[in-house]
Amino acid sequence: MSLFERIRKGCPELTGRFSPTLDLYILRIFLGVYVVNLLSFCLIFVLIDLVENLDNFNRQADSLGELFSLMVRYYGINLPIIFCQVLGPIVCLASGLFTLTMLQRSNELIPILANGRSYRRLFMPVLFAACLVSAGTFLIQDRWLPGTREAFSEMSSKRKGKLEARDLKYKDTEAGILVLIKRYLINEQRAEGVLVLPTSPGKQPDSVIQAVQMQWVQPSLGRGYWLMKEGSIARYEPFEFSEGAPRSRLVIVSQPEVVGGADRLSKSFSEQDLEIVLGRKTALVPAALEAREAQIAHMSLADLRRKMKTDPSDRSWKGKYYSRIFHPVHNLLLLLLGLPVIIYSGTSNIFFGAFLAACLGTAYFVVGAFCQELGAQGLLSPAIGAVLGPFLFLALSLSWWRDLPS
DSSP: OOHHHHHHTTOHHHHSSSOHHHHHHHHHHHHHHHHHHHHHHHHHHHHHHHHHHHHHHHHHOSSHHHHHHHHHHHHHHHHHHHIIIIIHHHHHHHHHHHHHHHHHHTTOHHHHHHTTOOHHHHTHHHHHHHHHHHHHHHHIIIIIGGGGHHHHHHHHTTSOSOOEEEEEEEEETTTTEEEEEEEEETTTTEEEEEEEEESSTTSSOEEEEEEEEEEEEOOSSSOOEEEEEEEEEEEEEEEEOTTOOEEEEEEEOOSOEEETTEEEEOSEEEEEEHHHHHTSOOOOOHHHHHHHHTTGGGOOHHHHHHHHHHOTTOHHHHHHHHHHHHGGGHHHHHHHHHHHHHHHHTOOOHHHHHHHHHHHHHHHHHHHHHHHHHHHTTSSOHHHHHHHHHHHHHHHHHHHHHTSOO
């Protein structure tokens, strides 16, 4: 008698409350589905990325063998990053939902439940596997990825315009400015959506600068500079209230100030050197932005903790540190959230299960990103911003698991 038939007939050694055989059977189904889903998602990512980067690979390789070697090395470095950041939790959730729908479609779930095993006990092997995946994710992030940092930097330098970072912050204490960048194209050394703020307005005349773009220009001789394009300038000038306390007011500069023949400050400009606008030098260079964001996925917890301590005024490092701590737990939390939804829906349709997995995963990550942004903006502490989203979904999932039929 096959294992399927024994389950359908309700054999006690397979359907009771304590059944290692059934636990191993469910675990084997989940792991098999997990491997298939992981390979499928990785293949989809490789195909999409290959369409975008095939020309770059061809320019870097002189032969078919060299092209294949380059692609294997590139995706061998990047796939673990994608797995840790996105694929791991989504694949874990989809595999758990597919496991449940497969048990329902094969009519194995009813005899198991009828012989005394609850939903909570039934999926203990699946949750155990999710814990193992979470532990593996943490080890990859904290032990393996930091060792690939140099190889990642070398390969990134050869790419043409595809590597980018978003929502960057750079504080130059010496120049007294905080630079906010919406999008930065690393290989093109071009920033988009630039805002330059004074860190201590009111102490001296200072400026707020906005620009659509900021391009790094490196002359053949001399020091490079940031060329700001399509921007505007507003100036802060100090003044005093009657009490004598220093304050600042915003003054729009309507006419240009000519210093040494250069258009130094104006209400708007088409192109202008950042240092000429500021009236002083700044330490902001492309390497400072690239070192911060392009390799952050390759930083261990110890690296993030050192950054957090050396730059305590930058709240984003704290947010990234606490997010890294809780990120591996996403695999388990998404399963805790998704399995009760499938049970309550009573569906045995795998495609509907995939749709629910996509919706739950999207909602989970959107809420988590929103809470992290609140922490980055100072509306919440970075630690609370990192854990608030997962905690809300954990509370929701535990309430659903508590109400599951025994």
